[in-house]
Structures are given as structure tokens and as C-alpha cells.
Amino acid sequence: MKDVAARAGVSLGTVSNVLNKPDRVSVQTRDRVRAAIEQLGFVRNETARQLRSGHSRTLAYVALDSGNPFFTDVAEGVQDAAEASGLAVFLCNSREDGGRQDFYLDMLEQQRVEGILITPTDNATDRLERVRGRGIPVVVVDRDAGPDFCSVTVDDVAGGELAATHLLEAGHRKIAYIGGPMTIGQAADRLTGARAAVAAVPGAELVVLETAALNVAEGRRAGERLAGLPTSRRPTAAFCANDLLALGLLQRMVRLGLDVPGDLAIVGYDDIEFAEAAAVPLTSVSQPRHLLGRTAAELLLAEAAGDDAEHRHKQVVFSPELVVRASTALRPSS
Amino acid sequence: MKDVAARAGVSLGTVSNVLNKPDRVSVQTRDRVRAAIEQLGFVRNETARQLRSGHSRTLAYVALDSGNPFFTDVAEGVQDAAEASGLAVFLCNSREDGGRQDFYLDMLEQQRVEGILITPTDNATDRLERVRGRGIPVVVVDRDAGPDFCSVTVDDVAGGELAATHLLEAGHRKIAYIGGPMTIGQAADRLTGARAAVAAVPGAELVVLETAALNVAEGRRAGERLAGLPTSRRPTAAFCANDLLALGLLQRMVRLGLDVPGDLAIVGYDDIEFAEAAAVPLTSVSQPRHLLGRTAAELLLAEAAGDDAEHRHKQVVFSPELVVRASTALRPSS
DNA sequence: GGCAGGATTTGAAACGTTCCAACATGCTGG
């Protein structure tokens, strides 16, 4: 910047003004400075700006698992919102590991980021409170963190209800819920919703198959358990807590020669890209992922901008939607 | 830091020494300072460190599309390597958009990152040269960028050969290659490899079905074209330039009542997580994605550390591997 | 008791910006 000033024959302060408040500078000076910048290929040193201004113009999203399409879509929403405000985004990936999560939080504190969006691993509430204590706003994404934090979530109970209702309306009376472990709030909430829907229909029954995780392998195992049942006692439909489970289940059904949806209708959850690409395109509960990210970022920006004192933490809850595809098509035979 | 110094009754310089060269400081002073740090909850200001030291301890990976599992795995490799060296990673997502890519490059220049890993959109060589001109090392990932850049790639010709050879060995003599547009180097290279393998077997034939993109929808379309052929003229196997195409193709085959691999064997490319989760688990060419990322980051660190003058740009080429699954199982009938 | 020499500690100068009070300059109206 010093070189630019020298070349343009002005003072440092003027160069700074050209960069930050161009209207404070006469048009001729401005042009001269800009020419000098151009010729010298000057690039602002963001580090120094941050140090002096006290603002980092950077926020961070600490996701659970970047490999999961859900989080990448959320991240995209975050980036869009940040970009619109001229902020940079640090994307971190805790990979469900509390240690890594702490590592990143430490790093972000040191970087003095403007704010942190996070889908925390376990109950990290106290850790997050400490971060906020340092003056860094925190917004929790896709998890409820009580009234002391801004958060953005999707109503999982409603989602479960949506899925089960859809199956009930298609005439199914014996429905399996596949998901778990129930310590995961979302697996539990989706079950709660499904239970409510089933309870409302006389004669309908919900069979719960708890899984150890929400992945493809567990879906396959659930498929074996279902297929092992005598036809008379086998559910005619399954609601999976997650698309990975549903894909595993579907794969095993096809392999065992059972027809989907003929022998078993399947509903998944998340509506990942591959739900539509499955052998039998999967009906799934879709969450507004991009919007989730955008909204979270906007809440964060609001919290960062506003008076710390009179900030009210908001809990935004979005509603999921059902996307109907072939895996729950009405059986022609019924 | 000033507060810490005051509380511990030492000078600023000493606090800095405790932080950076603890062995230069007497053990009592060290403990006193550490206690003060603890009590005050002091957190280093990375921004100021960077400004003073001139090093940002941060590198960046600009990926084409975070939604693609390929890139998220690469990114993980990058992060592991960076973490090992105590560096932070900026993850950016150009989403195949040159404008966004430029935006991020500008931002990263301003941030004075230590180096940039990038899978560039179009031929952005001159832009990258400009970045490097500013003193920021650049390593190109999963693209060849000539001898003037370090790069890390996987041998696509070898991959194509691998896939085709596997099908030929299984007895297939009429094989379809599905992929495109051929302006994408990888689609072209994989075809080249497949051609070479087919040419080596007398009587074998390769039918090329060029697609407009490497996605599921195009795979479905290719499936329709194949299914439309009379059985006698239909290839008995298909090699897809990408797993998304393969999934689309598989979906349509199942839908049309054709058997995989009975009527059509399928090989994909990339070995994404969902290849294994498909209705018929997909044989696929697997690339060492994690290693790709790790290696790229290591090259970058080497370039950043070494003498700029005598740095030799390395082009590292990895070999792909074939993962055989049910979609190319030998037909019992043959 | 004084001193060399190593071990610690200190103080001040950077790093590249932004910010602000103060200083010029030119114009207006009385």
C-alpha cells in the first residue's frame, strides 16, 4: 500500500480512503490511485485489515460429516448467504469426532471468526457456551440446543407423521419403522411422529426395528429380518429414518427377489440425490437443506450485528415435505 | 496478552516466549505465565500472529463440487495432511462456475493463504499463473495442468483399460462405452483406455454412446437407447465413465425388466459410496481419493517450504483399481 | 570480591492496515 501511495503521489491515508470510502476522495486522485493499484498488482492484505478493524469478515460452519449430501447442501446455503454479505466461510468437518470438533473450535477462536455455525457432535452445549462467552455468536444447525442458542431445525415429528400418514393412506396397516439408535434425537422424533399417525388409524400397527446406526449396512440387515418373517406377519410397508437405511433395505429386497413396492413399500428420509437414482426411485421426506443453511447464516449475521445485550435467541423450525416416487406407488393388485 | 503479562508480572516478550519457545523461559516463570493464561482465558490472536510473522498457517482447497463424494473424500485427505502440520484449511466450492472460482481466488489472495489446491473449472492456467506470481504456491488436483504446475492425478487411460479388460475377460465381445462430452479430458481418456483394451482382443467391438453430461439423467437416457436395440445387436456390457451414469443406466435396466448382469453387465467409475448400495452392487474403478488429497497437500507444503527458485514441479500420477461387484458377475448361463 | 559467560528477561521496533483529528484549499455570502 505504501508503494501504491508513493506511485500515486499521495499519502497512505488517501489510498485507504480510495479503497474504503471512494466518495470521500476527489475523482482525479481516485483514478490516479486506482491506476497505481492496477500497475503494481496490489492486493489488500486482509490479515492486516482484520487486525486493525477487529472484524474478520469470516464465519465458519462446523459440519458433522461432509460426506453426507445433507451437510454439503446446507453448507452451500451458508456460503450463498455469506457471499451475499461479502463474508468468507471456513468449512470444517468434525466427522462426528468430539476431539476434532474441539480442535476446530479452538482454531476458530484463534482466528477470531465473526461467528460459528455448528452441528455439534454430542451435547457440547457447555463448550459452545464458552465459545460464545468469548464473544463469538453461535448458531446450532439441525439440532435443538435449548432456548439459549439460536438454532435452525426441521420438524422431525412432523416428518415422521407425514411419512406414516402417506403409507396409511395407501392402505397399509402393518408398517415397520426402521431406525436408531434412539439416542439420536432425530431417529426418536421421527418414530414419535410415525406412532402418532398410526395411532390415529384403528387397526393400524407399527413394528419398530431398531438399528445400531443410520447407514446402508444396517438397512440391509433390517431387510433380512423383514424377509425372514412369514408373509402373513410381514409388514407391507417400511418407513426408514434415513435414505441410507432405505437404500440398503431396497437393495436386499431386490436381491431376495421381493418386489418394491409390491411386497414392501418403502419411504426414506432426507431425499438425498441418490434416492431418485435408486433402482426403484425412493419416496422420501425432503428437508429444505439449502434454506436451512441460508437461514442459519442469516441468524448468525443478525446476532453478530445486533446489540449483544438485547439479542433474543430464535429457534427456527422448518417443515419437511414428502416427495412421492415409485417405491410407494399404489399396488395395482390392491 | 498484555493482561496476561501484567497478571504474571512479566513483560510481553516473555509471554510470547512461553507461547513459542517455552524452553527459553525458566520453569517458574513459565508456570506463572501459564497460570495467568488459564485464569484469564486468553486465546492467541491468530490474525496478529499472521500479520507479524508473515505466515498464515492456512491453505485452501477449491473444489469443483462439494456435492460430489469424490471431492469430499479428497478434501478429507487434504485436511488430514494439513492437520498433521498444524494448518487450517479453507474449503471452497466453485460449483463449476468460473466466476465463483475467481471470487474465491481473489479472496484467498487477500487472505494470504500459504498455498492453494485447486481443481480448476475450465482452462484457468493463466489465472493460476498469476496467483503463483503473487507468491502463492498452487497445486492442481485431479487435472493435468502441464509441466509448470505440481499436480496430482489418477491415470484415466489405465482406468479405462482396466474396466474394459475386465469385461473382455468375462467373455464380453460387444461393449458399450457410455460417457461424454469428450471435451472433458477424463471422459476422453477413459475411452482411450477402453479402446486400447478392446483393440487388443480380436473380434471385440466397442460401441460409443456419447452423453451430454456425466449425471444420472444421462445414464437413464443411455439405458433407453441400449434397451431399444434388438437383442442381437445390443452390447452385452457397458462401461460408464462415471458412477452416476452407471446408476442411471442400472435404474432404467431394472425398470425395463432387463437383468443386470444377465442381459447387461455394467462397470462404473469412481466407486462412490452408493455404487455398493445400488440394487445390484456396482463394479467400479476406484481412485485413491483420500491419498490424492493427502499427496496434493504434501506437495503444496513442500513447494511452500522450499526455495522458490529451485523448485521442480512434480506431476504425480496414481493408478486406479478395479472393484468387482455383482453388476459384472459371470453369467451362470455362459 | 570481581568477573567471564551463560541463562533469562526486557523493551521497542516492526508487520500492513484503518481511523481520526488536524490541516489545506477553495468557495460563499455578508
Next chain:
DNA sequence: CCAGCATGTTGGAACGTTTCAAATCCTGCC
């Protein structure tokens, strides 16, 4: 003709570290 004001420009003090030469403190030794 000058006070008063708007408009541009300048200089220097921050921001929170690291770095390094210089100052100080010990220790053992003569």
C-alpha cells in the same frame, strides 16, 4: 475582504503479536 464552511488530504496512533538486540541476573571460578 474575511469569517465560515464544505471538501480533500495528511500524519500518526492504534490493532496484538513476534523478533532481536540489549540489559539483567546468576553461577562458578580465580
